[in-house]
Amino acid sequence: MSVTVALDAMGSDAGPAAVVEGVAQLSREDVDVHVLLVGDEPQLSTLLAEQRYDASRIAVVHASQVVGMGKKPNEELDAKLDASVLVAASLVKQGQADALVSAGSTGGVVLAAARTFERLPGIRRAALAAVYPTELRHGPRDDPFALMLDVGATLNCSAEDLVGFAVMGSAYSRIVSDIGQPKVALLSNGTEASKGTPAIVEAHQRLLEMPGVNFQGNVEGLDIPRGTVDVIVCEGFLGNVVLKMLEGVSEVVSDIARDAYARKFVWKVGLTMLSQGLRQIRTMTDWKQYGGAPVLGFDHVVIKAHGRSNARAVRNALKVAAKAVRRDLAGEIARGLSD
Amino acid sequence: MSVTVALDAMGSDAGPAAVVEGVAQLSREDVDVHVLLVGDEPQLSTLLAEQRYDASRIAVVHASQVVGMGKKPNEELDAKLDASVLVAASLVKQGQADALVSAGSTGGVVLAAARTFERLPGIRRAALAAVYPTELRHGPRDDPFALMLDVGATLNCSAEDLVGFAVMGSAYSRIVSDIGQPKVALLSNGTEASKGTPAIVEAHQRLLEMPGVNFQGNVEGLDIPRGTVDVIVCEGFLGNVVLKMLEGVSEVVSDIARDAYARKFVWKVGLTMLSQGLRQIRTMTDWKQYGGAPVLGFDHVVIKAHGRSNARAVRNALKVAAKAVRRDLAGEIARGLSD
Structure with a gap:
């Protein structure tokens, strides 16, 4: 099955x-994914001309504006109706593409999706999910990653929202990580069913059923x-703090390793000898290249490629989007909710 | 100034x-701290007899019961009126000791303090603060630590509670870490004043004034x-998750290092060569020995020594408690609130 992805190519840090x-x-690989590359046409065409690529699989679609990083996405989208992320979302809405992938600002893609797409039946609020590195491995491919949601789309959540996130995270993990029955848990301040905010306590009871x-x-x-589990569910405020803290820890570990490397010959030798052992720690600091963050809850597949995306991260985000389309993520979520 | 600490010696994991x-x-050091060692008298006296100590500085006070770890502290305290933590708190209340230090369960010491002591004027809710390791260094001694509160005493907080925590954390950092003007910040999902829950947004405005x-x-x-700052303020639910996550990250890093060490000769050599460089990472995994967690908001100094406390951690918790008494922590908080 051929899949077409509308890719908002603008607004990334890189x-x-x-x-x-x-x-x-990706166009040179045997994957049957077509890409509508949305953004400043002259710039994108020039960049494309510098690459080897399969021209039958890539088309450039012009958009004259970009949602700026670090600005208020609501105001940006109000003012920039020709923003690349809105144009890309419209291509999906109109059926010219099957999924939206954006390398731009997170707020921009979440809001563009909310303005353009419908929410899935039974889902009141969207969630931004993040793949993050773990010590234990997950699923048939022994992935050293788990999924956490929401990490920032919906700051405060009701019990119903948390239940919806659990269903969506479970469906995504089944489809993208090939885990048959993903283990799902609520993040709280204790393992007992009575622990947590009222929304967590209520969601706990509902998920048991x-x-x-x-x-x-x-x-x-x-x-x-x-x-410990494949999918961690929490409200967006908490998930945002936790995810940024994981990034911070990664950076601190990198800094320490880099410092040690720079400082002394004996440490350089030590680090080189340890290269295999350090790979696991490096995974923690580098995990962003391994794909994108799905925005879940809409009737179309939406993936946010990471802000500092390199070429490999973009390629992976496109592949993940195509997989989610082929395996009918929206249908899988709907089935999860109707159980 | 001689300080007497009532030490709940029971209920620790160790x-x-x-x-x-x-x-x-501690009794053999030149610190002028007296300790009332509260717990099972025969057991404590036997243990004490095995040590070298200054008998003029230690007295054993019998308490026949212990608050169990992992049980509901409210029910435990209701049922065990002779629990060591309650007896120790009473000694402070009656003026026989100046501060309470407990090696027992966190819930037990927070609740025993709430039942025995008065809250400081202007403080509606108590906070449990935690010292945690950081990359940047703090204060005149270049401590690689910062303070975070609340980490679990008050799950959901009003703006007023958060402001109180900021004042208390600031006072504690001034007194215990000797930082003249500790940098204090609210933990949120963005640096802008508009970011966060309504309580955070309101607390932000009040703290500016x-x-x-x-x-x-x-x-x-x-x-x-x-x-980045010396004191991070957040509600107890968030602080609890964040602190436990830091512990988890420490354990993962330890596990990886231990695995690497066990696996191959070349890695052993590498790790040994790196020992100085790894010390900083080890600090992160070992930080619990560096003192206790203050319970702030009461009219007496209360320090929770860590559950897996070793001798050094207990000694440090006692020294911190004495310092907080000598420098009048309660008065410092009151002055902060009246500003």
Whole structure:
């Protein structure tokens, strides 16, 4: 099945060159993914001309504006009706593409999706999910990653929202990570069913009664890096703080390793000898290249490629989007909710 | 000034032996701290007899019961009126001791303090604060630590509670870490004043108007391990998850290092060569030995020594408690609130 992805190529920290490189790479692989490259046409065409690519699989669609990083996305979208992310979303809405992938600002893509697409029946609020590195491995491919949602789309959540996130995270993990019955848990301040905010306590009770979700109860902060479960569910405020903290820890570990490397010959030798052992720590600091963050809850597949996306991350985000389309993510979520 | 500390010696994971060892150590130092060692008298006296100690500085006070770890502290305290933590708190209340230190369960000491002591004027809710390791260093001693509160005493907080925590954390940091004007920030999902829950947004505005607090605005998850500020303020639910996650990250890093060490000769050599470079990472995994967690908001100094406390951690918790008494922590908080 051929899949077409509308790719918002603008607004990434790394610039459109890395995005175009990733698209060109993918076009040369045997994957049957077509890409509508949305953004400044002259710039994108010039960048594309510098790459080897399969021209039958890439088309450039012009959009004259870009949602700026660090600005208020609501105001940006109000003012910029020809913003690349809105144009890309419209292509999906109109059926010219099957999925939206954006390398631009997170707020921009979440809001563009909310303005353009419908929410899935039974889903009141969208969620932004993040794949993050864990000590334990997951699924048939032994992935050293787990999924956490929401990490920032919906700051405060009702019990119903959390239940919806559990169903969506479970469906995404089944489809993208090939885990048959993903273990799902609520993030709380204790494992007992009585622990947490009222919304968490209520969601806990409701999830116990849902046969379609392999609900493991509550997990605590300790379980995040360990990776006790495949899918961690929390409200967006908490998920945002936790995810940024994981990034911070990664940076600190990198800094320490880099410092050690720079400082002394004996440490350089030590680090070189340790290269295999350090790979696991490096995974923690580098995990962003391994794909994108799905925006879940809409009737179309939406993936946010990471802000500092390199070519490989863009290619992976496109592949993940195509997989989610082929395996009918929206249908899988709907089935999870109807159980 | 001589300070007397009532020390609840029971209920720690490590058992009373490590607690007694720490007390004995401190008694041999030139610090003028007296300890009332509260718990099972025969057991404590036997343990004490095995140590070298200054008998003029240690007295054993019998308590026949212990608050169990992992049980509901409210029910435990209702049922066990002779629990060591309640007896120790009473000694402080009656003026026989100046501060309460407990090696037992966190819930037990927070509740025993709430039942026995008065809250400080202007403080509606108590906070449990935690010292945690950071990349950046703090204060005149270049401590690689910062303070975070609340980490679990008050799950959901009003703006007023958060402001109180900021004042208390600032006072504690001034007194215990000797930082003249500790940098204080609210933990949120963005640095802008508009970011966060309504309580955070309101607390932000109020803290801007308090000259006694060196308020730096909001920080994000990234800033926790980096240590951008000296004191991070958040509600207890969030702080609990974040602190346990830091512990989890520490354990994962330890596990990886231990695995690497066990696996191959070349890695052993590498790790040994790196020992100085790894010390900084080890600090992150070992930080619990560096003192206790203050319970703030009461009219007496209360310190929770960590559950897996070793002798050194107990000794340090006693020294911190004595310092907080000598420098009048309660008065410092009251002055902060009246500014």
